[in-house]
Structures are given as C-alpha cells and as structure tokens.
Amino acid sequence: MARPVSFSGMRIHHCLGNLGYAGTMSALNRITLDEMPAPSGHRRVLVVDDSRAQRMMLAIQLRRAGYEVMEADGAETALRLCREARPNFILSDWVMPGMTGPALCHQIRSDGVDDYVYFILLTSKADPSDIAFGLESGADDFLTKPTSASELLARLRAGERILALQDDARSANARLSETLAALRSAQKAMDRDLDEARRLQQGLIGDRDGRFGDYTVSNLLRPAGHIGGDLTGSFAINSHQFGVFAIDVSGHGVAAALLTARLATQFSASVDQNAALYINELGLFESRPPAVLARYLNHLMLTDLHTDAYFTMVYAAIDRETGEARMVQAGHPHPILQRAHGGIEQLGHGGMPIGMLETATYEEFSFRIEPGDRLLIASDGVWDAADGAGRVPGGDGLSTILQSNRDTTGVGLVESMVWSILAHSGGEQADDMSAVLVERAATPE
Incomplete structure (x- = not known):
C-alpha cells in the first residue's frame, strides 16, 4: 500500500x-x-x-x-x-x-x-x-x-x-471607451462652439428682412453644416440708394466661414468701413461703381489675404426713387428678375470669380426694378441641388418656383423656395444655400 x-x-x-x-x-x-x-x-x-x-x-x-x-x-x-x-x-x-x-x-x-x-x-x-x-x-x-x-x-x-x-x-476596450468618452466630450464642446459660430454668422446678415423706402429685402442663409461660406446682406448707401450683395466662398466649413467673416467687414453696416462706399466732393456717401468694387476685392484676395480660396459675388447699388440698379456679376449664378406681370428675365453674363486671376476684368450692367417687380439672387447651392437622377433646378426651376409663388412675398417666399429645392433633392443638401430677395412695392407707400 x-x-x-x-x-x-x-x-x-x-x-x-x-x-x-x-x-x-x-x-x-x-x-x-x-x-x-x-x-x-x-x-x-x-x-x-x-x-x-x-x-x-x-x-x-x-x-x-x-x-x-x-x-x-x-x-x-x-x-x-x-x-x-x-x-x-x-x-x-x-x-x-x-x-x-x-x-x-x-x-x-x-x-x-x-x-x-x-x-x-x-x-x-x-x-x-x-x-x-x-x-x-x-x-x-x-x-x-x-x-x-x-x-x-x-x-x-x-x-x-x-x-x-x-x-x-x-x-484595450477600456482604453477605447475612455478615448471615445474623451472624443464625445470634445465633440460636444466643438458642437457648442460651432453652434455659437453659426449664431454669430447668422448675425453677419443682420435682420432677415429690411426696408428701404418702397423696397423690402429678405435674406436666406442655410449652411450645409454647422457653418458655411455663403453670405447675403444689404445696407443703406445714402438717403436715396441702398446696396445688396450675395457672396459664396469656395469650399465649406470653418475655413470658408472665416473668409466669409473677413469679407463681411467689407460690406459693414458701418459706412466708414464699407469698401463699397466712398465720400464724394460734397462730403456725402456714394457707392463705388460695382465693377470697381469687384476689382478691389480681387486684388485684396490675391495680395493681402494669401489664401487659395476664391468666391463668387453679385453686388448691386439700387436707386430707391427710379429703381435703377447697377450690378456686377462675378461668377455667381444669374440674378432672376420677375416683372410685375409675371415675366422672367435672367440677368448678367457670368463673369470671373473673385480671387482667381489678378488680370480678371469685371463689367457692370444696369437694369430697372419697376413697381411690383422682384429680384432674386440665389447661390449655386440652390441652382445646382440635384435629384437622384442628377437633374438640377437651374434657372428654369427657380423661374417655376417664382411663378407658382406669385402671391408669396418676403421671407415666406425664400423659405418656400428652400422647401421646394429640398423636395427636389430628396431632402439632401450638399452645399450651402443662400439667397437675397429684393421686392419693390406695386404702389408707393
């Protein structure tokens, strides 16, 4: 044993x-x-x-x-x-x-x-x-x-x-969870910052609608992300003129938004900082010729801002009494003028974007806004919003929207235009959408 x-x-x-x-x-x-x-x-x-x-x-x-x-x-x-x-x-x-x-x-x-x-x-x-x-x-x-x-x-x-x-x-999962928690916290902080930046950017256009005598100006700014590179606005030039502008900076996101903010100072409501204005021999503010303003901004982009970005622009100086408008189109989609009787005119000849070539030339043209007419200036985010088959609204689509909304005015019209564009694109927004709408009352107020 x-x-x-x-x-x-x-x-x-x-x-x-x-x-x-x-x-x-x-x-x-x-x-x-x-x-x-x-x-x-x-x-x-x-x-x-x-x-x-x-x-x-x-x-x-x-x-x-x-x-x-x-x-x-x-x-x-x-x-x-x-x-x-x-x-x-x-x-x-x-x-x-x-x-x-x-x-x-x-x-x-x-x-x-x-x-x-x-x-x-x-x-x-x-x-x-x-x-x-x-x-x-x-x-x-x-x-x-x-x-x-x-x-x-x-x-x-x-x-x-x-x-x-x-x-x-x-x-590893614990470290990953800690990293994800830190990323979520950073993302929340970034989202808060971007939300604040969006509110500040919305503030660049001031009021969504403004009045200059018989004219009403309505603005739309709808970024594709938190912030975008589009800007629209208006300002008083003097007692008988006002200016409207629309800008679309190349690219998206923070970089485009920063350049937009920089350009917003060139159209400041403070007349002594507004690049579109000068003081004449009588000591009164006048609008620079729109083509001169475009050349100045082109030179500024290429020599002072040192950026690879560029932007498209429409700027118009409008006489409140006569309705005469002097406009420059620099690569921006064509402004659309809807007459009081419903007829549609596409204005301008295209032009070069600003900030691409030092030798670029810009031409201005004139037209008249009669009582009851309205002028729509929309960005390519509106013009080129494609549906599933790649079809875009273009000028014909926007003309149809204007025709079908004859009785809709002001901010209601630009909002209706946005919903029509989003319905066309299946709810997808690939680019910033912006627009400025100028309407002249049918009868003097």
Whole structure:
C-alpha cells in the first residue's frame, strides 16, 4: 500500500485508493510542477465534482502549480461560487447528481458573466458525439479520465493564453471607451462652439428682412453644416440708394466661414468701413461703381489675404426713387428678375470669380426694378441641388418656383423656395444655400 500523504490535517491514502483508476499516487509523485511556468496573475480555479477524493487530488495539483482553488460538490454550489468569487477556470466532472457538467456549463454561459470563464469538462466519455455535445454546451476543452497532472496543467496553460488575450482585449476596450468618452466630450464642446459660430454668422446678415423706402429685402442663409461660406446682406448707401450683395466662398466649413467673416467687414453696416462706399466732393456717401468694387476685392484676395480660396459675388447699388440698379456679376449664378406681370428675365453674363486671376476684368450692367417687380439672387447651392437622377433646378426651376409663388412675398417666399429645392433633392443638401430677395412695392407707400 502507498505511503499516506498528509494534507490539511487529514490522511487521504484511503481516499486515493477509491479514485477509480490505478497508479494515481505514482502519477502524483511524478509531477514536475517546478518545470511548469507559474500562472499569469492570480488565477482562480473552481473544481466541481461530487467525489471529494477527486476534488482533493485535483486541488493538490493545482495549488502546487500556483493556482488558487475553490471546490464545489455539485452544480448548485458551483453556480453560487461563480457569482460570488468569479473564478477564471472551472474543472467540472461530466456526470454528477442533479445537473450534469454540460448543463452547468450551459447555465454559466447563459448567466452572461462579465469575465470569461474557461470551462474544462472531465469525462470518461470518449465517443466523438459526446465530446461534440460537451463543446456545443459551451465548454472550451475536455480531459479524459484518468487525467495526468502534466496534461491538466498544459490544458490550463492553453487556457491561460486565451484569458490573457481576453485581459488584453478588455484593457484595450477600456482604453477605447475612455478615448471615445474623451472624443464625445470634445465633440460636444466643438458642437457648442460651432453652434455659437453659426449664431454669430447668422448675425453677419443682420435682420432677415429690411426696408428701404418702397423696397423690402429678405435674406436666406442655410449652411450645409454647422457653418458655411455663403453670405447675403444689404445696407443703406445714402438717403436715396441702398446696396445688396450675395457672396459664396469656395469650399465649406470653418475655413470658408472665416473668409466669409473677413469679407463681411467689407460690406459693414458701418459706412466708414464699407469698401463699397466712398465720400464724394460734397462730403456725402456714394457707392463705388460695382465693377470697381469687384476689382478691389480681387486684388485684396490675391495680395493681402494669401489664401487659395476664391468666391463668387453679385453686388448691386439700387436707386430707391427710379429703381435703377447697377450690378456686377462675378461668377455667381444669374440674378432672376420677375416683372410685375409675371415675366422672367435672367440677368448678367457670368463673369470671373473673385480671387482667381489678378488680370480678371469685371463689367457692370444696369437694369430697372419697376413697381411690383422682384429680384432674386440665389447661390449655386440652390441652382445646382440635384435629384437622384442628377437633374438640377437651374434657372428654369427657380423661374417655376417664382411663378407658382406669385402671391408669396418676403421671407415666406425664400423659405418656400428652400422647401421646394429640398423636395427636389430628396431632402439632401450638399452645399450651402443662400439667397437675397429684393421686392419693390406695386404702389408707393
């Protein structure tokens, strides 16, 4: 008979004789645990078996290998320990009273614990169908009884690698979650800044509608993003003239918006800063010829602002009494004049955008706004809003909108135009939309 082994004050030689297979003690005495690497971290193993002797034998092997060991005599105790102590490994016998090993594994997997538990089934079953059933129940590995210490520890080391990968993934996920939280916080701060920038940009155009004697001017500014590169507005030149302008800076976003803000100062409501104005020999403010203003802005873009961007523009100086308008078109879509009787005229000849060529020339032209007429200047974000087939509204589409909204005026008309354009494009807005609408009352007020 083998020499008794003392463990925790107990003598277990009689238990080992009942383990159900020969040579257990000799195998136990041959374990070369010192040659096995220690488990990474502080791994905890739960041994589940209704046989006390089998649990004790496995516990000896595991503790000598450096593992922390817990024992359960059945599935009910095992489930409680899983919830309370969160083991890293479970070694479970297949056949136990009540719940079997595969059923226990399935239940643990169903409980959805946060940390992955590496589950090894101990079984005397060698049939491939039984092994497949155990693995399909959620087990990671299995060992056939009788189990040698070297094979058991080798399987645990393989599980160690899986758990180490899980630890790395969890650590990476934690870092990723922290990074995402920081990005969300930064995005919220950026959104707040962009919302404030949008409000400031909207403020550049002043009131959405203004009045100059018999004329009403309505503005639309709808960026494709938080902020955009379009700008419209109007200002008084003197007691009998006023100016209107529309600008569309190339590109989108912050860079375009910053250039727009810079250009807004050139059309400031403060007459002593407005580049469109000068003081005549009588000390009165007058409008520079529109073509002269375009040449000045072109020179400013190319020599002082040092930017690769450019912009399109329409600027008009309008006489309140006669309705005579002097206008320059610099690459901006054609202004549309709707006469009181409903007729439509497209004005201008295109022209070069501002900020592209130092040698660019600009020409102004004149027309008259009669009582009951209205002038619409819209950006290419309105003209070129394509539908699914690539069709754009263009001048004909805008003419149709004006014709179908004969009884709609002011801000209501430009808003109606926007909804019509968005309906045409399926709700997609690829570019900033802006417009300025000048309407002359049918009868003097």
